[in-house]
Amino acid sequence: xxxxxxxxxxxENPRNVGSFDKEEEGVGTGMVGAPACGDVMKLQIKVSxxxxxxxxxxxxxGCGSAIASSSLITEWVKGKSVDEAQAIxxxxxxxELALPPVKIHCSVLAEDxxxxxxxxxxxxxxx
Amino acid sequence: xxxxxxxxxxxxNFLLDEQExxxxxxxxxxxxxxxxxxxxxxxxxxxxxxxxxxxxxAYGVLKSPVRRAQALLQxxxxxxxxxxxxxxxPVFLMQQLELRExxxxxxxxxxxxxxxxxxxxxxxxxxxxxxxxxxxxxQEGENQLLESDKILTEIYKLQFLRKTLMDIDAAEEKxxx
Numbered sequence: 001x002x003x004x005x006x007x008x009x010x011x012e013n014p015r016n017v018g019s020f021d022k023e024e025e026g027v028g029t030g031m032v033g034a035p036a037c038g039d040v041m042k043l044q045i046k047v048s049x050x051x052x053x054x055x056x057x058x059x060x061x062g063c064g065s066a067i068a069s070s071s072l073i074t075e076w077v078k079g080k081s082v083d084e085a086q087a088i089x090x091x092x093x094x095x096e097l098a099l100p101p102v103k104i105h106c107s108v109l110a111e112d113x114x115x116x117x118x119x120x121x122x123x124x125x126x127x
Numbered sequence: 128x129x130x131x132x133x134x135x136x137x138x139x140n141f142l143l144d145e146q147e148x149x150x151x152x153x154x155x156x157x158x159x160x161x162x163x164x165x166x167x168x169x170x171x172x173x174x175x176x177x178x179x180x181x182x183x184x185a186y187g188v189l190k191s192p193v194r195r196a197q198a199l200l201q202x203x204x205x206x207x208x209x210x211x212x213x214x215x216x217p218v219f220l221m222q223q224l225e226l227r228e229x230x231x232x233x234x235x236x237x238x239x240x241x242x243x244x245x246x247x248x249x250x251x252x253x254x255x256x257x258x259x260x261x262x263x264x265x266q267e268g269e270n271q272l273l274e275s276d277k278i279l280t281e282i283y284k285l286q287f288l289r290k291t292l293m294d295i296d297a298a299e300e301k302x303x304x
Binding site for chain 1: 210211212213214215216217218221222224227243282283286287288289291293
């Protein structure tokens with residue numbers, strides 16, 4: 001299968017790989033996995049007091065498309081409000097990266113990961 | 128078309144005797160071996176070939192604990208466990224992430240002994256996971272109802288462990304060249 005140039009770029013130079021301390025103030029952590037391919041994705045956001053995402057990090061064990069999808073989404077969410085981030089659609093990721101149909105699930109995983117990170121952040125801050 | 132268990136003349140159980148299974152495979156493949164149909168009509172030869180494919184496919188399902196469990200769920204509860212889904216169990220996934228990180232470290236260090244020990248650890252986790260799936264299947268009858276959603280979740284966990292084992296194999300092969 002041929003990967004698009006954008007996928008290869010994100011795969012070879014992934015942006016924002018790493019971790020935040022998940023107990024830290026303003027950090028939201030999303031953990032998701034895809035059993036069919038065994039991919040595991042961790043996506044974290046660091047949110048300022050006014051609800052804007054200052055920084056994002058990810059760690060993904062999976063195929064090139066899964067790594068590219070999570071790398072791209074960490075770039076996209078920076079500077080967005082948590083609600084805007086939660087509204088990102090997997091189809092936008094798939095389109096940007098020109099993912100073939102068999103790899104669409106990788107973009108779904110990235111969307112689920114950001115949603116999980118935002119709900120974790122909201123849950124922590126509701127207390 | 129017969130389900131894999133029927134094709135092999137087995138009761139639809141999760142537990143199976145691997146020796147019995149491979150013995151049955153040999154016998155069944157012999158009965159449809161091309162040599163037997165060398166003087167047969169084109170139609171007979173084609174039928175034997177199709178049967179061979181069916182037998183091999185069914186064997187592939189039965190010998191894999193993941194696929195066997197999925198086939199049983201399909202059979203008993205009409206549940207398709209092979210769909211692409213997202214799991215969100217943070218505790219389990221964090222553990223899986225840590226295991227992949229450990230594998231990455233061992234792989235970078237080219238630590239062959241460490242990789243072999245690591246594979247043993249994951250294999251025993253896999254055995255435990257298979258045992259708990261079996262327990263869930265065995266409960267059917269006692270409580271009447273099969274806890275199919277619970278089984279599905281446990282199969283997902285088994286799939287992640289399987290993937291880690293495949294990655295260990297790949298890492299070992301890379302070191303050995």
